[in-house]
Amino acid sequence: MNATLTGPTLAVLLIVAPLVLAIAAFLAPRFAGRFGFVNAALMPAAAAGLLAAVAESPLSYALGDWGAPLGIRLYADSLSGILLLATAVILACVTVHARGYFARSAIRSSFWPLVLFLHAALNGIFLSADVFNLYVALELLSLAAVALVALGNEAAAVAAAFRYLLASLVASLSYLLGVSLLYHGYGTLDLALLAEPGRHGAFPWAALALMTAGLAIKGALFPVHFWLPRAHAEAPAPVSALLSALVVKAPLYVLLRLWIGPFADVPQAVGELLGLLGCAAILWGSVQALRQERLKLLVAYSTVAQIGYLFLFFPLARATAVLDAVALFVLAHALAKAAMFLAAGNILACLGHDRIKELDRVAGRLPVSLAAFGVAGACLMGMPPSGNFVAKWLLVAAAFESGEWGWSLVVIAGSLLSAGYVFRVVGHAFTPEQAREGGAAISASMSVTPFLLALLALLLGLIAAPLVELVDSPLPGAATVVGR
Amino acid sequence: MVLAMLRNAMLLLVPLWPGLLALTSLALHGRRLGGLLAVAGTAPALLVALNAGAYREETYPWLLFGTRLGLDRADAVFLSFAAIVWILASVYALGTIRRESGRERFFGLFLLTMSGNLGALVAQDMPSFYAFYALMSFAAFGIIVHELTREARHAAKIYIVLVVIGEAALAAGMIIAAGATGSSDFLAVRAGLEAVPLRHFVIALAFVGFGIKAGVLVLHVWLPLAHPVAPAAASAVLSGTIIVTGLVGWLRILPVGEWALPGWGAACIGLGLAAAFYGAIVGMDQRRPKVVLAYSSISQMGIMTAGVGMLLMEPALAPALRVAIAFFALHHGLAKCSLFLGAGLANSVVHARARRWLVTGLALPSLALAGAPFTSGMVVKSAIVAAEAQLPPPWASALFYLLPLTSVATALLMARFLVLVRGLPAGTRPRASAGPWLAWCASLALVLLLPLWLAPTVGYAWAPPTFVDSAWPLGLALAVALVAIGLWRRAGRPALPEIPAGDLLLPVERLMLRAQRALAATAASVRPLGERVKRAGAAGRRRAWALIEVSGSAEALLDRWRTALLLALVLGAVLALLAR
Amino acid sequence: MNDGHAKRPGRLAATALALLVVLVFAGLVSAVLALPPTAAGLSADVGAALPRVGTDNPVTATLLAFRGYDTLLEMAVLLLAAVAIRALRHGRLPVMRSGDEILAALARVLVPVMVLVAAYLLAAGLDGPGGAFQAGAIAAAAGVLLVLAGRGLRLLDDGLAVRLGLAVGLLGFVAAGIAGMLVASAFLDYAPGRAATVMTLLEVAVAVSVALTLFEMFVSVLRCPIPGKAADAADRGRR
């Protein structure tokens, strides 16, 4: 099949297959897990195929053959391709882990359709080129994520889910009001058409503020990260992994698309503000992670900190390498954070609690999980050859290129702080009193998956060069090909 | 073609092979093979070092940002002795690391440290050097903490704090250098740094970052803590090759031989000489042999720091002096390896006669360090002395007088070491197997034979005047020692004030504790934040977190629905105002 | 650090909030006023494309054809919500018998009428005001009325038929999409001659799904005790 045919087929497959499997899992709950595994097997291949197809030139596919502005377009370039692949790979690992994690749990039959919907929503977001369609897909994502958090089933999980849902609804409505202003101003919802310079006379500042604020809440940017720590900490571990690794990245991706598209000519000061908040997030999240007494909360606050790095994109948006840096960062953080949450889940499952002070009891029993946590932590610190290392390197290079090297100091301070909280946990591997008995057994597949993810995160830097080349080749904002 | 590919792969195997073996060792849960794997880990490094001329440079464009591995003449020296030290230490560890103490973890981390160490020695571009250097630094945490005693954990904690600071400084320096010169290659950075406005900042960061490994004064505090608690094999590699890697780092990134940096040169020479004497003096007051050796390392690294300072001051010295410094590192690494292995054996020596043999054996590397005639110390010191005459006026004469005095100090320090080893109580550990003894004897033989190989390589002629030059410091040391002991006896053998290992660290720790208490007290007087702090302080266990705890109440505020959404409104409003 | 224990928000905070909201309002008003007074939007494009889909109702055409993909995802949201609610509510729904004779009598009269209205709206949706959503909502209301009157309890079954009904809207769209890819030129492209047929089928499928899901949601919520003050502490507190 030639490229023009495979691209659209794979794009549609990436959205439709998880939906169909979700329906199947809903209709036949007894086989739900198998449908999850079918999805886990199918999606990485499809995403890799799509990435290969769009590496040369971006894909623009008019659904229903209508074309913009009347219809909706799917759009994929290598940035979306990389994110789709990351989503597929991480979801596959989480699928394997979740089978063990939920083996004896009553909620497993509802977990599978929800997680498949989540996958479809993520793929839908990464493939959409229409601001209203993005709203619907974001809602699908939020509802799936909220329901998955609530599966944690304890009062704390349900309360966290409720707060997550309300925050995300308020944020969505803010975004939607922005969308309606954009539409009524410019008569189109298509990202590429909105980005056409001749289209707007006055700058759509109100839409920018509404949409950015909404997406910032959804993306848990400091100081509006209030919903994240508890939602991510109280959810079942495989869900936490998905939330921290992938779900918070989706609104950021939308913001990124807006920034290299319709909002490309926003005043620099707006970017500076977002960058400053990103810096504050790095420092604040890390400090909070340092003071947590529960492992999963520590990891959740680490996510608050790591999200900050992504917001450094905005002040540096005009530098050449910064998009590579951010793409790589998303990927690297996703792998490492998924590994950390799965490892934390193993510890929690084994001990029945996740109090950091008492982790020495687990060091002897779960060496692989603790090692996975350590390796993933080393990645977060930016240790080479991890993807984070290369990403941070590129980020600082971009800061120098724009002549604003002050940002780089925060990058480095964040690494120092993350070393602090990672060692709080990993240090327990080197404490003498290790009880080797007691606790629930952790299956091999459950211990290996986080380690595999951590290893991937660590080795990501080794293939950074080709990855960066991939992102570089088409300049996403500029090369938007509008369908008929 | 095939040969070229083989060479390309071979160089990559230098770090990769021990890395793979490390994973194997971790996977071989509870088997004895770990030590053998450690011995095997150095094979590619040895092969490469033996034929260094063929491995000038290989590139791996697919790796990181495009990795460049290779060896120049000085690097070949570093790599060969590093490989030797690793082999000796591995053989020694094979017989001494016990199963119940987590052998597979030790050898796994030992091999990872090796991978990082050997990799850094062949890396010629900043990202890969940094990668290997960081791997070495972090993996070494595991071999230092291996015994898991309270003391070991304290030492490892101090070590890791310094390592993290060092890594951050290095990352900052390297990234700035790369960003500013537009290249991540050491060669291009050394050349291009001159035009960079932030060059002094970069140099300062690199100096501090590598200085922590190299035991530069003030940054040296981890060495005397780590060495006595780490297994002897770990101490041998720490002092033998790992601290030298810091020196290699300096030689890579500092513009030695490119352009003159008189200020930095003077600072390095000054700090280096100060460390040479400070280490010796503080070391002489120690009670444990391995701590004395740690201080000796600080002292010896001081001389190498001074050598780097000479290079910075006078670029013309580069070709000869670079190699001389490399050989100095080689000589010191081998001698120190031998000393640490011997000191480790003291624990398993029961009979007095064996003790005498041990002390006699240890005298050989001690003499070499002191630069006694016919030892490697004499050869390398003469090479450095040859260079010092070319320095600008005050420095040439200063070094002329001070360098021999460092030999005097070293001689006194090593005498103290030998006395301490002789006075150790009879061994408590079961007799060591043959392996450790074999490793130690091999190291002695190498120390003995080293001058024969060194002399022609550094262009040293066996001339009698140099014998005299190297002999008189020993005589002076002997005289000083006799006078000092005489004075001490006459005064009625007073107890000498004891400087604890880690010297500067203790007052600093005490100061920090006091500052924390003061801050906590101040914060406690400010309500309502103070409530939390008071509680934290009263509990008494989380003092270090007192400040961080204060942030908790702010986070609790941010965690409220109302506050958070209010802030979201503010964010939206500010965004709108800025965008308008 | 619990809101429950904390005082009511201070006057300062309340004033700040009020001021901020007024500021936001002012900003939004000025943004709306800055929009051009007349704008065609996409109405011309929709009008031009209407003949190709064989319906006169531009909203239906937009929902099912031009922006059919939005509706596909919306059906996914609906099904997802049903799945989530089923997972989160406690066990099976109880049998609700009100025994209220007046309600039962009202149901007997109203339900057939409501079903009829729903059917009419569904049929009319293709050409004029009306459509699947309106029809579905009214049908759901009829179901709710039945349940309140103690009838129609078979609708509460967890059988495959009910689940199929919940999923049929999404399934229909997915099938139409794939068929479009195979038969016509793109996903969700309805072949020119058959567009009207496809859209009618989709209307029915969507209406069934909407009706069943809304009904299910309503009875789930009905079964849930209305959240009151007791929940406050659980939400706001830090546990």
Added chain:
Amino acid sequence: MSAPLLYALVGVALFCMALHWVIACADPLRRILAVNVMSSGVFLVLVALARRVPGPSPDPVPHAMVITGIVVAVSATALAIVLASRMRSGAAGR
């Protein structure tokens, strides 16, 4: 001021009032209701401004968007109510 703009401003006012409500209220059910009013405000803005078309019939695209939005909002509301009631029964169970 034209009628579409006036209605749109009413929508904006609804949105802002509900926003104030959602922030200031602690009661979960009231927050859910407030969010619903917020969405009504947005929908009103969307639909009202669709009337700015010169011809007789309004722009259909915002209408379609509103229908989609309503379904999404209903789904979210139902989930929110179920969660809120779970919270209450969970709290009661402890």
